[in-house]
Amino acid sequence: MISLLRRHRLIALVGMATLVGAACAPLTGVSTAAPPIITGTYRIGPFNLAAMGQPGSENNATQANIPRPAGNIGIKFVSFDLVDASGTPVPRMDAHLHHVLLMNAARTSPICPGETERFTGSGAERTPLALWGSYAYVTNATDNWNALWHIMNMSASAKSVYIQYKIGYVPASDPSASRPVTPFFMDVTGCGTNAEFNVPGTGGPGSVYTKTRTITAPWSGVAVYAAGHLHDGGLDVSVRRSSNGQVGCTSTARYDMPEPMDFPSSITSCVLHDSVSAGQAYTLTARYDNAMPRAGVMGIMFAYIWKGTPPAS
Numbered sequence: 001m002i003s004l005l006r007r008h009r010l011i012a013l014v015g016m017a018t019l020v021g022a023a024c025a026p027l028t029g030v031s032t033a034a035p036p037i038i039t040g041t042y043r044i045g046p047f048n049l050a051a052m053g054q055p056g057s058e059n060n061a062t063q064a065n066i067p068r069p070a071g072n073i074g075i076k077f078v079s080f081d082l083v084d085a086s087g088t089p090v091p092r093m094d095a096h097l098h099h100v101l102l103m104n105a106a107r108t109s110p111i112c113p114g115e116t117e118r119f120t121g122s123g124a125e126r127t128p129l130a131l132w133g134s135y136a137y138v139t140n141a142t143d144n145w146n147a148l149w150h151i152m153n154m155s156a157s158a159k160s161v162y163i164q165y166k167i168g169y170v171p172a173s174d175p176s177a178s179r180p181v182t183p184f185f186m187d188v189t190g191c192g193t194n195a196e197f198n199v200p201g202t203g204g205p206g207s208v209y210t211k212t213r214t215i216t217a218p219w220s221g222v223a224v225y226a227a228g229h230l231h232d233g234g235l236d237v238s239v240r241r242s243s244n245g246q247v248g249c250t251s252t253a254r255y256d257m258p259e260p261m262d263f264p265s266s267i268t269s270c271v272l273h274d275s276v277s278a279g280q281a282y283t284l285t286a287r288y289d290n291a292m293p294r295a296g297v298m299g300i301m302f303a304y305i306w307k308g309t310p311p312a313s
């Protein structure tokens with residue numbers, strides 16, 4: 001367990017969010033130095049979208065070798081937005097970021113055999129990836145990045161938009177990247193699907209529909225960050241130890257500003273330092289309002305896990 005003092009220090013270090021301390025790993029050896037972060041802004045596009053309701057109002061495609069920072073780097077931060085040619089964010093009700101995923105073509109998933117590693121992404125909620133302390137997503141200079149996305153024009157006029165991603169990174173040799181994390185793209189529909197399922201909507205007012213999937217940890221390590229993705233009607237997505245129900249992270253959907261298709265406008269994330277044990281089963285649960293039917297929804301959680309054991313404190 002992390003002592004209260006250390007927990008406060010960690011929260012100060014991270015400067016945000018909920019630290020869920022149920023299966024805390026010792027913080028020994030975690031870098032507390034301010035990382036020399038370099039920020040790069042990159043784009044995919046432009047996408048010339050026709051007005052809503054017209055052919056060509058959506059773009060649902062993939063691209064290989066998307067722009068990325070040069071060199072061997074440790075990524076500390078990623079955020080996404082839809083912007084116009086001048087870099088100004090497009091109002092959320094005018095264009096919908098349904099999803100975007102970035103993949104590392106040089107690696108495969110730790111839990112879905114043969115699937116290209118998905119290392120970050122976003123939907124309407126635009127949850128940034130934020131890795132603290134010594135933890136970073138390390139990618140080599142020769143790794144090609146691919147992307148897939150689905151965006152939609154929701155306005156009555158044609159729009160030219162870009163998918164913009166901002167990356168905060170350090171040289172891979174920096175202490176703040178000394179514990180490289182592996183991204184776990186966990187999906188309640190399993191592997192090799194399009195991630196979509198339907199909520200029947202037959203439960204009446206206040207009822208909840210749940211969809212779960214069990215994922216077995218392939219190796220031991222420390223989970224350091226997690227954040228979910230849900231569609232309209234989504235309540236929360238959580239991961240917990242199957243054996244005792246101990247919660248690792250619950251990502252809760254918020255509807256605090258209007259989004260196209262009634263998508264969540266934000267989702268909470270979890271800053272963690274929780275031990276993960278090889279062979280342990282973890283239950284991923286997506287919960288949806290079941291008062292009305294919803295088609296093609298998703299229940300996804302990205303978790304970032306360092307394969308290693310911190311020295312005892």
Ligand SMILES: [Cu+2]
Binds near residue numbers: 098229230231297
């Ligand atoms: Cu989605």
